[in-house]
Amino acid sequence: MTDHAIMLRSALTETPTVQRWLIAVALLFLAFFLFLPLFAVFSEAFRNGVGAWWEAIIEPDALAAIRLTLLVAAISVPLNMVFGIAAAWAIAKFEFRGKAFLITLIDLPFSVSPVISGLVYVLLFGSGSLLGPWLKSYGIEILFAVPGIVLATIFVTFPFVARELIPVMQDQGTSDEEAALSLGASGWQTFRHVTLPNIRWGLLYGVLLCNARAMGEFGAVSVVSGHIRGLTDTMPLHIEILYNEYNFAAAFAVASLLVGLALVTLVLKTAIELRFAD
Amino acid sequence: MTAAVSSSRWRFREPGVIPGFGLTFGFAVCYLSLVILIPLSGLVWRSSTLGWQDFWSLASDPRTLSALKVSFGSALLAALINSVFGLVVAWVLVRYRFPGRRIVDAVVDLPFALPTAVAGIALATLYAPNGIIGAQLAGLGFKVAFTPAGIVVALVFVGLPFIVRTVQPVLADVDREVEEAAATLGASRLKIVVRVLLPGLLPAILTGFAMALARGIGEYGSVIFIAGNIPYFSEIAPLLIVIRLEEFNYAAATAVGVVMLSISFLMLLLINLIQSWSRRRYGS
Numbered sequence: 001m002t003d004h005a006i007m008l009r010s011a012l013t014e015t016p017t018v019q020r021w022l023i024a025v026a027l028l029f030l031a032f033f034l035f036l037p038l039f040a041v042f043s044e045a046f047r048n049g050v051g052a053w054w055e056a057i058i059e060p061d062a063l064a065a066i067r068l069t070l071l072v073a074a075i076s077v078p079l080n081m082v083f084g085i086a087a088a089w090a091i092a093k094f095e096f097r098g099k100a101f102l103i104t105l106i107d108l109p110f111s112v113s114p115v116i117s118g119l120v121y122v123l124l125f126g127s128g129s130l131l132g133p134w135l136k137s138y139g140i141e142i143l144f145a146v147p148g149i150v151l152a153t154i155f156v157t158f159p160f161v162a163r164e165l166i167p168v169m170q171d172q173g174t175s176d177e178e179a180a181l182s183l184g185a186s187g188w189q190t191f192r193h194v195t196l197p198n199i200r201w202g203l204l205y206g207v208l209l210c211n212a213r214a215m216g217e218f219g220a221v222s223v224v225s226g227h228i229r230g231l232t233d234t235m236p237l238h239i240e241i242l243y244n245e246y247n248f249a250a251a252f253a254v255a256s257l258l259v260g261l262a263l264v265t266l267v268l269k270t271a272i273e274l275r276f277a278d
Numbered sequence: 279m280t281a282a283v284s285s286s287r288w289r290f291r292e293p294g295v296i297p298g299f300g301l302t303f304g305f306a307v308c309y310l311s312l313v314i315l316i317p318l319s320g321l322v323w324r325s326s327t328l329g330w331q332d333f334w335s336l337a338s339d340p341r342t343l344s345a346l347k348v349s350f351g352s353a354l355l356a357a358l359i360n361s362v363f364g365l366v367v368a369w370v371l372v373r374y375r376f377p378g379r380r381i382v383d384a385v386v387d388l389p390f391a392l393p394t395a396v397a398g399i400a401l402a403t404l405y406a407p408n409g410i411i412g413a414q415l416a417g418l419g420f421k422v423a424f425t426p427a428g429i430v431v432a433l434v435f436v437g438l439p440f441i442v443r444t445v446q447p448v449l450a451d452v453d454r455e456v457e458e459a460a461a462t463l464g465a466s467r468l469k470i471v472v473r474v475l476l477p478g479l480l481p482a483i484l485t486g487f488a489m490a491l492a493r494g495i496g497e498y499g500s501v502i503f504i505a506g507n508i509p510y511f512s513e514i515a516p517l518l519i520v521i522r523l524e525e526f527n528y529a530a531a532t533a534v535g536v537v538m539l540s541i542s543f544l545m546l547l548l549i550n551l552i553q554s555w556s557r558r559r560y561g562s
C-alpha cells in the first residue's frame with residue numbers, strides 16, 4: 001500500500017484505539033444510566049427470595065393495583081388507537097388547510113408536563129369547577145375515582161398511535177386505495193383489506209408504546225387519583241406508597257412486573273424492526 | 279390524486295376519490311378537542327380569572343421561582359450531557375461493529391418504555407449514599423441523591439433516547455463520498471469529523487436537545503424519588519404544583535401550571551423553528 005492510500009484510509013475512519021475508546025465511553029455511560037438501574041430493580045425485587053417476591057405480588061392491595069392498571073389500559077389504549085387510525089387517515093390520505101397545525105396539536109401532550117395533564121382535569125372536575133359538583137349531584141364521580149384516572153391516561157398517551165401511523169401512511173401514498181376503489185371496493189372494504197395490512201406493524205408498534213405508557217403513567221395519574229389504597233391506586237402509585245413506607249422489597253417486586261412489560265415492549269419493537277429490515 | 283386545481287376558489291380540502299374524510303377528520307378533531315384542547319383551555323381560562331396582579335404575585339413567589347430555576351437548570355444541564363454522550367452512543371451504534379451492538383441499540387429505548395416511577399426508585403437506590411454507585415461517589419466526596427445532582431441523573435436517564443434517536447438516522451444517511459472527498463483533499467480525520475460531519479448533524483442534535491430539555495422541565499416521576507425535594511434547593515416545579523393541589527391552593531397550582539405550559543409552548547416553537555431552519559439550510 002502506498003503512503004497516500006494509508007493516509008486516506010486513516011482519514012476515513014478513526015484509528016482502532018480511538019474506536020475502542022469511543023465504544024468504551026458509550027457502553028460505560030449506558031451501563032451507569034440504563035443497565036445498572038435494570039439490574040438494581042431485579043436484585044432488589046428478589047433480595048428476600050422468590051417467595052417474598054410472590055407474596056408482594058399477591059398481596060390484596062397489589063392485586064387491586066394490577067387490576068386497575070389493566071382496566072385503565074384496556075379502556076384508554078383502544079380509544080387512542082381508534083383516534084390514531086382516524087387522524088392518520090385524514091392527515092395522510094388527504095390534502096387540507098391547517099394540516100401542519102393539526103399535527104402540532106396532536107403532538108401537544110408530549111410537550112406538556114404529566115403533572116399539568118392531571119392538573120387540567122382537577123380544574124375541570126374539582127370542587128371549585130362548574131362540572132364537578134353538577135356531575136356529583138347525579139352521583140357521578142370523576143376526580144379521585146377511576147374515570148379521572150382513565151381521562152388523565154388518555155391525555156398522556158394520546159399521540160402515540162397517531163405519531164407512529166402518520167409517517168407510515170404518508171409513505172404508502174394513496175395509489176393502493178385508489179386501485180381498490182376503482183375495482184369497486186367500498187370505503188370500509190378498502191380500509192379493511194388494503195390499508196390495514198399495509199400499516200399493521202406500525203399500528204402494532206404504536207399500540208405497544210401507548211400501552212407501555214398507559215400502564216406506567218405516574219405523574220398525571222398521581223394528581224387525579226386521590227391515592228385510595230386498594231381502590232384508586234394503579235401499579236406505579238402502589239410502588240410509590242410501598243417505597244415511601246420503606247417497604248423496598250415489595251416496591252421493587254411490583255416494579256419488576258413493569259420492567260418486564262417494558263422489556264417485552266422493547267423485544268417486540270426490535271422484532272418488528274428486524275422484520276421490516278428484510 | 280391531489281393535483282393542483284386551476285380554480286381560484288378557496289377550498290379547505292383538495293378533491294380526491296378516497297372516501298371517509300368527513301368521518302375521520304370530524305372524529306379526530308372532536309376527540310382532540312374533548313380530550314386535549316378543552317381541558318387545556320380550562321387551565322388558561324382559570325388563570326385568567328385570577329387577575330393579572332394575583333397571577334403575577336403567585337408566579338413570582340420566591341419558592342415558585344426557585345422551583346422553576348431548579349427544573350430548568352437541571353433539565354438544561356442534563357440535555358447538554360446527553361448531547362455529548364448521546365452523540366457518542368449514536369456514533370458508535372451507526373459506525374462501529376461490536377458484540378452486543380443490537381442489544382445496546384434496543385436498550386437505548388428503555389427510558390421510553392420504562393415507567394418513570396420505576397426508573398425513579400431504581401436510580402434513587404443506585405445513587406443513594408448506601409447504593410452501589412452512590413457509595414463509590416460518597417467515597418470521592420460527591421453526594422448525588424437528594425441533591426440537584428440527583429435530579430440531573432434522573433433527567434439524563436429520561437432524555438437519553440431523544441438525542442440518540444434523532445441523531446442516529448441522520449448519521450446513517452450521511453453520504454460517505456463527502457468524507458472521501460475531504461480525505462482526498464488531505465483533511466485529517468479529526469478535521470473531517472469536526473468540519474464536515476458535525477455541521478450536518480447539528481440540526482438533529484439541536485432538535486434532540488430541545489426535545490430532551492422540554493421533557494426534562496416537565497418530568498416528575500423519575501425525579502421525585504432521587505431529588506430529596508427540599509424547598510429552595512432540590513424541589514422541582516411539577517412537584518410544587520402537586521404540593522399546592524394537596525393544600526387545595528388551586529390558584530397557586532394554576533399559576534405555576536400556566537408558567538410551565540408557556541415554557542412548553544416556547545420549546546415546541548423552538549423545535550419547529552430548528553426544523554424549518556434545517557430544512558431551508560440543508561434541504562428536507
